Amino acid sequence: KGLRVSDKGFLNTAVIQSEITYIDGEAGVLRYRGYPIEELAVKSSFLESAYLLIYGSLPTSEQFRIFETEVLHHSIVHSEAEDFFGSFRYDAHPMAMLTSAFAYLGSYYSEANPSLQGQTLFTKGNAASLANMDKQIFRLIGKATTLAAMAYRVRQGRDFVTPPTGLSYTGSFLYQMDHLGEENYVPHPVLVKALDVLFLLHADHELNASCTTVLQTGSSLVDPYSAIAAGCASLYGPLHGGANEAVIRMLISIGSPANVPAFIEAVKKREKVLSGFGHRVYKTTDPRSYIIRKTADEVFKITGTDELLQTAMALHDAAMKDEYFTKRRLYPNVDFCSGLIYRAMGFPMDFFPVLFAVPRVVGWLAHWRQMMLQEGGVKIWRPRQIYVGSGKREYVPMAERA
Numbered sequence: 001k002g003l004r005v006s007d008k009g010f011l012n013t014a015v016i017q018s019e020i021t022y023i024d025g026e027a028g029v030l031r032y033r034g035y036p037i038e039e040l041a042v043k044s045s046f047l048e049s050a051y052l053l054i055y056g057s058l059p060t061s062e063q064f065r066i067f068e069t070e071v072l073h074h075s076i077v078h079s080e081a082e083d084f085f086g087s088f089r090y091d092a093h094p095m096a097m098l099t100s101a102f103a104y105l106g107s108y109y110s111e112a113n114p115s116l117q118g119q120t121l122f123t124k125g126n127a128a129s130l131a132n133m134d135k136q137i138f139r140l141i142g143k144a145t146t147l148a149a150m151a152y153r154v155r156q157g158r159d160f161v162t163p164p165t166g167l168s169y170t171g172s173f174l175y176q177m178d179h180l181g182e183e184n185y186v187p188h189p190v191l192v193k194a195l196d197v198l199f200l201l202h203a204d205h206e207l208n209a210s211c212t213t214v215l216q217t218g219s220s221l222v223d224p225y226s227a228i229a230a231g232c233a234s235l236y237g238p239l240h241g242g243a244n245e246a247v248i249r250m251l252i253s254i255g256s257p258a259n260v261p262a263f264i265e266a267v268k269k270r271e272k273v274l275s276g277f278g279h280r281v282y283k284t285t286d287p288r289s290y291i292i293r294k295t296a297d298e299v300f301k302i303t304g305t306d307e308l309l310q311t312a313m314a315l316h317d318a319a320m321k322d323e324y325f326t327k328r329r330l331y332p333n334v335d336f337c338s339g340l341i342y343r344a345m346g347f348p349m350d351f352f353p354v355l356f357a358v359p360r361v362v363g364w365l366a367h368w369r370q371m372m373l374q375e376g377g378v379k380i381w382r383p384r385q386i387y388v389g390s391g392k393r394e395y396v397p398m399a400e401r402a
C-alpha cells in the first residue's frame with residue numbers, strides 16, 4: 001500500500017550517504033576520498049590508497065608502516081585451508097573457490113560476528129571495538145591474495161606457496177602465484193608495479209552490484225567474511241566481473257586487424273556487441289582506461305605483443321573514429337585493456353574476475369566499515385516490492401485438478 005514506483009535495476013535509488021568515492025560520469029571523473037584517480041595512480045600505491053579508502057585520509061609514514069605490516073602479517077592462512085582447497089575438483093572455477101574460501105575463513109573468527117556477539121560489537125568511539133574491526137580488515141585484505149593464489153595453484157596441481165617476507169602486497173601475490181621453487185625468485189618489478197596500479201584502479205567504484213551486495217548482506221549484522229563472500233558471488237556474474245574476459249573472447253573471434261572493419265559493421269547492424277566499450281555511468285572515456293593504456297604499454301614491453309593486441313588497437317582506433325560510437329557516447333571502459341594486460345602476464349581468462357575481486361575487497365570493506373560506524377547504527381536493508389500476482393485463490397486437492 002502506498003508503493004507506486006519500482007526502480008528496476010536501482011537506476012535512481014540512493015540507499016546510503018557516502019564519503020568514499022565520487023564519480024561524475026558525464027565529465028569522466030573518479031576520486032577516492034577527494035583525490036583524483038589519475039594522481040593516485042601515479043603518486044600512490046595500492047595499499048596506501050586502500051588505507052585512504054578505508055580510513056578517509058592519506059596515512060602518515062608511521063600509520064602506513066603499521067597498516068602494511070599488519071596486512072602482510074595476516075596474509076598467512078591456517079594450514080587446514082590447504083585441505084579445503086584440495087577438496088575442489090581439478091577444474092573448479094577460481095571464483096567459485098574464492099567465494100567459498102571467504103565464507104570458510106569466517107568460520108575461524110566468530111569473534112567478528114556481531115549477530116553472535118551483540119549489536120554493539122563494532123561501535124564508533126569504542127577503542128576495543130574499532131581495534132577488533134581493524135583486525136578483521138587486516139585479515140581480509142591480507143588473506144585475499146593468499147586465497148586467490150591457492151585457487152590458482154590448485155588448478156595447476158601445484159603445491160601452495162607460503163606468503164614470502166620482504167615483498168610488497170602485489171609482489172607477494174605474484175610470488176605466491178608463480179614461484180616454482182627457483183632459488184632467490186622475485187617477480188619482475190615492472191609486472192609487480194603494473195599489477196599494483198591495476199589493483200589501485202579496481203579498489204573501489206562506489207555502489208556497484210557487488211558493493212551493494214556486501215552492504216545488503218552486512219546490514220543483517222553478519223560477519224564481514226560472509227559479507228565479502230556475498231560480494232564475491234555478485235562479482236562472479238558476467239554482467240559485472242566478466243567483461244574483460246568477454247573482450248578477449250571477442251578479439252579471438254575477430255582474429256586479426258584485417259577483420260576489424262567487418263566486425264564494426266556487424267556491431268552497427270546490432271549483430272555483435274563491442275565489449276569493453278560503453279558504461280552505465282561514464283558517458284565519456286572511463287578515466288581509468290587512460291592509465292590502463294599506459295600500464296599496458298609498459299607490460300607489453302616486457303611480455304611482447306601479438307596479433308590479438310594489434311587487433312585490439314585496430315578495433316579501439318576504428319571505434320573511436322566512427323560516428324556510430326561517438327554519437328552514442330560509447331568510449332573504452334576499464335575492461336578494454338585490463339584483460340589484455342592480464343593475458344599478457346600469463347593469467348588464464350577465468351582468473352580475471354579473481355584479479356578484480358582481490359583489490360575490490362578493499363572497497364567493499366571501506367563501505368562496510370562506513371555503514372557499521374554510521375550515526376544511529378545499522379538499519380537492515382529491506383526493500384519493498386509491488387505485488388502483481390493473482391488475488392486470493394481456492395486450494396484444489398491434487399486429485400481434483402484438471
Ligand code: CMC
Nearest residue numbers: 243267272273274275276277278279280328330333334335
Ligand atoms: N556495443 C555496441 N553498442 C552499444 C554498446 C556496445 N558495447 N553499449 C551500448 N551500446 C548502444 C546500445 O545498443 C544503445 O544504442 P541505441 O540507443 O541505438 O539503442 C546505446 O549504445 C546506449 O546504450 P545503453 O544500453 O543504454 O547503455 P547502458 O548504460 O544500459 O549499458 C553497458 C552500459 C556497459 C552494459 C553497455 O555499454 C555494454 O554492454 N558494454 C559492453 C560490456 C562491457 O564492456 N561492460 C563493462 C562495463 S565497465 C565495468 C565496471 O565499471 O566495473
